[in-house]
Amino acid sequence: MRPHPFIQLSPSPCVRALLFLVLPAALLAGPGCSRSKPEFPPAPPDASVESVVSESRPLEIDAHSFNADFGTITVRECRAKAASRLISLPFLRIHSTARTPSEPIFGLAGGPGMSNISWNWQKASLFLPEHDFVLVGYRGVDGSTVLDCPEVAKAIKGDGELLGEESLARIGAAWAASAQRLTAQGVDLDGYTILETIDDNESVRKALGYERINLLSESYGTRVAYLYGLRYPLSIHRSAMIAVNPPGRFVWEPQTIDRQLRQYAELWARDSASASRSPDLYASIRAVLSTMPRKWLLFPIDPGKVRVTTFGLLYQRKTAAMVFDAYVAAEHGDPSGLALMSLAYDYVIPSMGTWGDFASKGVSADFDSTRDYRRDRGTTETPMGSPMNVLGWGPLAYTHWPTQMLGEEFRKVRRSDVETLLLSGNLDFSTPAENATRDLLPCLTHGRQIILSECGHVGDIWNTNAENTRLILTAFFETGVPDLAPNAHVPMDFRVAWGFPRIAKVAVGGSVVLILALAGLTVFFVRRHRRMVRR
Secondary structure (H helix, E strand, C coil), X not given: CCCCHHHHCCCCXXXXXXXXXXXXXXXXXXXXXXXXXXXXXXXXXXXXXXXXXXXXXXXXXXXXXXXXXXXXXXXECCCCCCCCCEEEEEEEEECCCCCCCEEEEEEECCCCXXXXXXXXXXXXXXXXXXXXXXXXXXXXXXXXXXCCCHHHHHHCCCCCCCCXXXXXXXXXXXXXXHHHHHHHCCCCHHHCCHHHHHHHHHHHHHHHCCCCEEEEEECHHHHHHHHHHHHCHHHEEEEEEECCCCCCCCCCCHHHHHHHHHHHHHHHHHCHHHHHHXXXXXXXXXXXXXXXXXXXXXXXXXXXXXXXXXXXXXXXXHHHHHHHHHHHHHHCCCCHHHHHXXXXXXXXXXXXXXXXHHHHHHHHHHCCCCCCHHHHHCCCCCCCCCHHHHHHHHHHHCCCCCCCCCCHHHCCCCCECXXXXXXXXXXXXXXXXXXXXXXXXXHECXXXXXXXXXXXXXXXXXXXXXXXXXXXXXXXXXXXXCCCCCCCCCCCCCCCCCCHHHHHHHHHHHHHHHHHHHHXXXXXXXXXXXXXXXX
């Protein structure tokens, strides 16, 4: 059954504003940034391979001015093919304020599908007293060729049950249509891989004259950093990885998600105020997932959209608390928060990234054609299942994305001698700490892992105890030894001032008041007009 026509209308400006205030912009990939991209000089028409154009101008960060170079480098779309066309990529170098800076830091943001230029430059400024900070645009997102897939963005809104077979088949058809269109436009999808991204950074390193560099990476960027160390070990001085994604882990296992929900339930039970609302948070989540209503008032609730939004919001502890608030309210008969989460999906997920880049880099690195990801919808043993496996990988059961896989040596964990720091949160649903501990750490001859208690994905690691993270990272880049002296535990806070149920009711109430006010004004002016006509 299709939603009521009223629901298909765009939400009021009030509702839209509330949606974007409470839902993080990087709902799926984790990091990212809201800063707009700066202007870069265009590559000249006669640009040759590896040629660079650059402009120097001030860059303002928090009312402080830094000298910066805004550059563009020209590279081959696919370096393995001599006849491959040329593409251009932006890069930004923010100069250190030191007379003799230490090794520069190259930043590698999350994704795939997200920009590497639109970093939060406040993070970069933490290191500028001692290091230049360099960002090289991600091919497929930041450069002259952007792998936009409007077909996928439209299909991924779903029609009916988002994670149902018909919906996944339509999304699969959209993937195929996008790939055909891009190929017809002359795009070589084999050129949009992690290894090409690494070579882009290596080309900029050489162009800027650096002998060795440090890497600071987040989420998907940690995969780039790890493979960078395997591919060019002599180019890397030190590598700090935040929210680590080892090879084979562009996938989210239902069993791991279930264990993490149980961890949260244990913390919840220790909080007397929370326990008074629900003595067993895990049981509440299970009950809501198994008996989720299909509407609240006139607003439809798509269980698949709620699951996907739930999973994305579990990345950070503040939004996780809002999720739990909504589920407990739903168990008590108030599904308004679930309705808002379902509605929010349509306004956040389809436009949150560059889907062609997500496909090319994800498929070439980790896709397992022998696995049926559609089975991860949820079971009695793992009620949440893995909604992102179903949405992200499930449609490929009906089609394929035509990009070649990376060589096997880059799709498995191998020994690395790069000096590496792994910084993880123990409640990270996107990149679970246990993956880094079990898969990657044993292969790092100079590796160390720090797990921050009661922290989630990238945002939590940067912000829960910001000074602690700053000292850990700056000390590591300077000495190779992270500073753990101020490593204070910040307990999880389940209190929610403005939860989704409250926001939904206020938004609907405000819309009703506005409609009544407009109706009243309409009646007033109609009656006034009639009186004037009678005269």
